[in-house]
Amino acid sequence: MTIIIVISGVPGVGKSIIATKLAEKLKAKVINLSKFIIDNKLYVSYDDNRKTYIIDEEKTIAKIREFIEDYKDEYLIIEGHYGEIVPKEYINLFFVLRLHPLVLYERLKKRKWNEKKIKENVAAEILGVPTANAISVLGEHRICEINVTNMNLDNVVNRILEIIKHGRCEKKEFIDWTTIIDFKLLEKFLI
Ligand SMILES: Nc1ncnc2c1ncn2[C@@H]1O[C@H](COP(=O)(O)OP(=O)(O)O)[C@@H](O)[C@H]1O
Ligand SMILES: [Mg+2]
Numbered sequence: 001m002t003i004i005i006v007i008s009g010v011p012g013v014g015k016s017i018i019a020t021k022l023a024e025k026l027k028a029k030v031i032n033l034s035k036f037i038i039d040n041k042l043y044v045s046y047d048d049n050r051k052t053y054i055i056d057e058e059k060t061i062a063k064i065r066e067f068i069e070d071y072k073d074e075y076l077i078i079e080g081h082y083g084e085i086v087p088k089e090y091i092n093l094f095f096v097l098r099l100h101p102l103v104l105y106e107r108l109k110k111r112k113w114n115e116k117k118i119k120e121n122v123a124a125e126i127l128g129v130p131t132a133n134a135i136s137v138l139g140e141h142r143i144c145e146i147n148v149t150n151m152n153l154d155n156v157v158n159r160i161l162e163i164i165k166h167g168r169c170e171k172k173e174f175i176d177w178t179t180i181i182d183f184k185l186l187e188k189f190l191i
Pocket of ligand 2: 015016017
């Protein structure tokens with residue numbers, strides 16, 4: 001039985017680079033959901049306003065299922081900001097990478113995105129949208145948040161490897177930036 005690890009989190013938190021490094025350690029393949037959807041034409045249209053594909057959820061789920069059923073290696077890593085699209089019966093561990101909103105803001109500014117899109121994603125981080133979405137599908141049990149702020153890539157990968165070895169994460173408190181950061185600072189992303 002393949003062990004399936006999902007890595008979610010808003011854009012910019014480090015999903016792709018962490019998934020790639022983790023895959024090297026585990027000799028696993030990585031599915032990058034956005035690439036998977038484009039390569040397999042699993043979208044219904046392109047939203048020019050938001051510069052993003054509108055995905056065909058049913059087709060995407062079916063294709064992920066097909067990929068998993070044919071997959072033979074010990075580990076598979078699936079990464080993307082809507083990781084909860086992976087049918088839940090396949091998911092062993094679901095990681096959500098969390099990053100300090102102000103660090104995230106600076107990181108996203110390096111992408112050539114407009115301010116509105118950057119703010120939307122920082123707001124999603126402040127509100128913990130990827131975690132909330134995952135909990136609504138999976139419950140809290142298999143979900144592990146990792147605060148990657150001030151952690152280097154190796155540290156993040158090692159933390160994930162430890163949790164995989166353990167089979168579950170130790171701490172179960174979810175991150176709430178609104179209790180840690182002055183609300184005045186967060187306000188500009190939320191309104
Ligand atoms: N822990 C980290 N420390 C420093 N830089 C990081 C870390 N994680 C990711 N990065 C950098 O942040 C940027 C975004 O990472 P990426 O993997 O593309 O994020 P995502 O796939 O979540 O959008 C990249 O330039 C990456 O090298
Ligand atoms: Mg990525």
